[in-house]
Amino acid sequence: MSIKPNALVWLLLSAVVIALDQWSKAWALSALQPEGVPHPVIPGLLNWVLTFNNGAAFSFLNDGNGWQRWFFVVLALVVSIAMVVWLRRTARRDWRTALPVSLIVGGALGNLIDRLHAARVTDFVQVYHGDWHFAVFNFADSAISVGAVILVVFGLFGGSKPAQS
Numbered sequence: 001m002s003i004k005p006n007a008l009v010w011l012l013l014s015a016v017v018i019a020l021d022q023w024s025k026a027w028a029l030s031a032l033q034p035e036g037v038p039h040p041v042i043p044g045l046l047n048w049v050l051t052f053n054n055g056a057a058f059s060f061l062n063d064g065n066g067w068q069r070w071f072f073v074v075l076a077l078v079v080s081i082a083m084v085v086w087l088r089r090t091a092r093r094d095w096r097t098a099l100p101v102s103l104i105v106g107g108a109l110g111n112l113i114d115r116l117h118a119a120r121v122t123d124f125v126q127v128y129h130g131d132w133h134f135a136v137f138n139f140a141d142s143a144i145s146v147g148a149v150i151l152v153v154f155g156l157f158g159g160s161k162p163a164q165s
């Protein structure tokens with residue numbers, strides 16, 4: 001019985017996502033003071049604006065009394081462990097699975113670091129048009145969202161998977 005190379009090597013992409021996320025948040029914390037003041041990047045479309053989120057995406061549970069921090073810490077750990085197990089069971093050349101899963105792991109762990117270190121997540125990307133404003137987000141959120149969309153698209157429209165050899 002031969003050992004098949006698995007997709008754990010794709011965790012290097014997760015590490016890159018974590019590094020870029022933490023670097024971008026450090027930049028935001030130093031360059032975008034004071035909190036809540038927009039810094040136009042593309043007027044009418046994109047601002048940098050420093051905000052903090054105690055909850056989840058779109059400020060879900062942001063107003064909780066603190067229990068949500070530990071809920072999201074545990075959730076990030078459980079999801080990340082499940083995704084790593086999935087990568088371990090995935091063939092290395094199955095990039096349609098490995099790419100999005102590794103993006104999700106990197107994003108989840110990037111935000112986990114914030115929750116453990118500061119009890120909140122640093123956000124700073126604001127997309128808007130006129131009076132419409134999307135929730136302020138960060139690089140980790142983007143990696144999770146893009147990974148999830150790619151996973152769904154490849155799952156629905158990806159065609160046949162590579163042979164498991």
